[in-house]
Amino acid sequence: MRIDAHQHFWIFNPVRDSWIDDSMLVIRKDFLPKDLKPILKANNIDGCIAVQADQSEKETNFLLECALNNPFIKGVVGWVDLCNENVEERLKHFTQNKLFKGVRHIVQAETEDFVLRNDFLNGISKLSKYNLVYDILVFPNQLENVIKMVAKFPEQEFVLDHIAKPKISEGLIANTNWKTNIKRLASYKNVSCKVSGMITETQDFKWEEKDFYEFLNVVVEAFGTDRLLFGSDWPVCLLAGEYQDVLQIIEQYFSAFSKEDVSKIMGDNAVRIYKLNN
Numbered sequence: 001m002r003i004d005a006h007q008h009f010w011i012f013n014p015v016r017d018s019w020i021d022d023s024m025l026v027i028r029k030d031f032l033p034k035d036l037k038p039i040l041k042a043n044n045i046d047g048c049i050a051v052q053a054d055q056s057e058k059e060t061n062f063l064l065e066c067a068l069n070n071p072f073i074k075g076v077v078g079w080v081d082l083c084n085e086n087v088e089e090r091l092k093h094f095t096q097n098k099l100f101k102g103v104r105h106i107v108q109a110e111t112e113d114f115v116l117r118n119d120f121l122n123g124i125s126k127l128s129k130y131n132l133v134y135d136i137l138v139f140p141n142q143l144e145n146v147i148k149m150v151a152k153f154p155e156q157e158f159v160l161d162h163i164a165k166p167k168i169s170e171g172l173i174a175n176t177n178w179k180t181n182i183k184r185l186a187s188y189k190n191v192s193c194k195v196s197g198m199i200t201e202t203q204d205f206k207w208e209e210k211d212f213y214e215f216l217n218v219v220v221e222a223f224g225t226d227r228l229l230f231g232s233d234w235p236v237c238l239l240a241g242e243y244q245d246v247l248q249i250i251e252q253y254f255s256a257f258s259k260e261d262v263s264k265i266m267g268d269n270a271v272r273i274y275k276l277n278n
């Protein structure tokens with residue numbers, strides 16, 4: 001099964017979605033399952049995982065409703081307030097829905113040491129009890145503290161989003177710290193990585209396929225093919241390219257890999273890590 005392990009839906013709200021500014025007109029509108037379904041079909045993708053873009057339980061409920069009404073949405077990575085004392089009660093509530101597979105917090109908008117806050121760590125400590133994945137959304141400068149956090153939870157399944165957003169256009173030499181910390185993070189076998197969100201980490205959204213290869217080399221060497229997952233980051237990717245552009249980068253890069261390895265990256269790993277068959 002071919003799975004897009006990372007995409008979003010929203011009904012555009014200019015106040016809530018203020019991060020979508022005037023420079024992002026192409027995504028300042030609604031993006032719903034009916035918009036994605038034909039794109040997945042055209043690209044031979046069997047299903048997807050819908051990931052939160054807003055930090056509210058309303059968002060989590062919205063995504064779960066989308067998944068309930070659209071069988072191609074195989075799972076949801078939603079939002080729960082991990083810093084709240086009632087976190088376990090809310091996790092118990094949402095895991096009554098089998099489509100609820102994981103939790104994400106937009107840590108890239110937080111301070112460097114946010115992931116080491118006691119209240120946040122308490123929230124993370126509750127996830128494995130409910131077989132939930134935690135999606136890590138950070139910038140490279142936050143990786144060192146992420147490594148410290150991950151070290152505290154050897155039983156927790158983590159997935160790094162968007163290869164931690166290195167500055168692609170500056171090349172690998174300018175991203176030396178990113179490379180070092182990716183290798184350190186990958187040494188924890190309970191951490192996987194989505195090869196996603198790369199085209200929007202380019203200067204003025206200008207890129208060529210080869211620009212990504214040295215970064216993909218790093219994550220392949222670090223995580224291996226058992227812990228990499230394809231994700232489109234649709235519709236955010238539309239800022240810098242079409243869905244098929246994102247897919248082609250990954251398919252072209254991995255074209256020399258074995259059929260088994262390609263199957264892992266293009267879906268099998270997502271099914272296993274997010275327990276999409278459960």
